[in-house]
């Protein structure tokens with residue numbers, strides 16, 4: 001794979017030779033395994049709370065865990081069967097073992113009777129539909145898994161003018177969005193119309209990369225059939241990371257989302273194509289988010305393809321569905337080649353954030369030489385889609401200078417790895433930035449907690465002093481007249 005810096009209006013890199021290795025056939029449903037493990041881990045490192053007990057019988061679509069502090073959305077059983085364990089397990093993208101609900105699949109797919117479709121969504125209020133989307137466990141399926149109802153919730157100070165349906169794959173090699181647009185475009189558009197109704201936007205732009213002709217054709221046909229003047233298709237040049245929300249908005253409308261701000265600040269809400277299709281399924285059938293499209297690719301798997309996979313399916317089962325490993329398998333990666341994470345084993349289970357699994361061989365992996373000193377060439381800054389100065393961030397990260405990191409905008413780093421990929425000195429920029437961002441977060445929280453503790457202590461000391469003064473005043477008042485202090 002060759003990397004060059006993108007030019008013109010695009011900021012990022014072009015990845016030449018990052019070929020698709022998944023089959024282009026319609027995504028079929030992977031078989032449901034005999035046992036599934038639904039991870040309760042949330043992207044921020046916290047976890048959902050189980051609402052079922054070991055030994056309990058659960059039905060397909062039944063809530064098995066929820067978030068009491070609303071940091072996440074409910075999790076539903078993806079099969080029917082018996083809960084055989086609630087235990088700590090390895091989870092994709094988590095450094096520590098996280099709680100998981102293990103279900104022994106009875107193969108009957110007995111549906112929760114509470115799953116009811118919405119007859120005519122146009123007659124429902126935005127609040128009612130948002131409550132449905134929350135209860136249906138819908139999150140952003142582009143990888144971030146941010147709760148969709150929160151992203152769509154109305155904020156009167158920042159009205160939404162445009163809904164962007166993001167069909168630009170996060171990274172080369174991943175085919176979920178491409179496959180969805182090719183084969184489920186009508187469903188995606190229905191979900192987009194539901195979201196338009198909720199946010200009250202006047203237009204919806206479906207963004208697709210220029211190198212996806214089949215997806216473009218299928219979506220254009222579906223837009224024509226829908227006969228809805230609010231819907232249109234926009235073609236985006238193929239570069240990485242065109243699919244980032246901020247990058248996409250900047251390309252489509254020439255507007256930059258302010259640093260530390262949200263797309264809403266410029267009147268835009270962005271949702272992934274998979275999220276739109278999941279909303280369509282929820283509204284039309286009542287079925288919550290219990291499965292998702294996953295691309296299995298890389299030279300280390302016999303028949304790469306994109307499959308509809310039940311949440312909780314072990315990756316080993318997924319690999320078997322694709323014909324098993326080839327003899328050259330070197331590493332299993334969750335995510336794409338740029339931002340993916342290496343996995344310790346294949347017993348980990350598919351979660352709402354799992355869009356791609358790469359069974360990589362040595363030929364898939366880009367060899368990395370030893371890190372050399374920065375030569376201040378500026379290539380990293382030219383490639384950075386967030387308009388940052390990675391060489392400065394690197395210097396402050398190495399010096400553990402939080403103030404410098406904050407000044408140079410570390411919080412706007414999306415850890416895309418573009419700087420890393422173009423750096424001639426082979427500096428491990430993105431991993432250093434990732435660690436620095438997390439440390440800065442910890443330090444900020446610690447400082448906030450320390451300040452809060454200090455404020456509480458001062459308030460407590462002040463209250464004690466006031467109480468003491470009051471006690472002394474009352475004592476003085478009770479003393480017999482004429483008696484003097486000793």
Ligand code: SF4
Nearest residue numbers: 374375377378380423
């Ligand atoms: S690309 Fe690498 S060598 Fe060039 S300025 Fe950036 S960090 Fe330094």
Ligand code: SF4
Nearest residue numbers: 384413414416417419
């Ligand atoms: S600094 Fe962050 S956002 Fe910029 S290229 Fe590097 S990883 Fe991407």
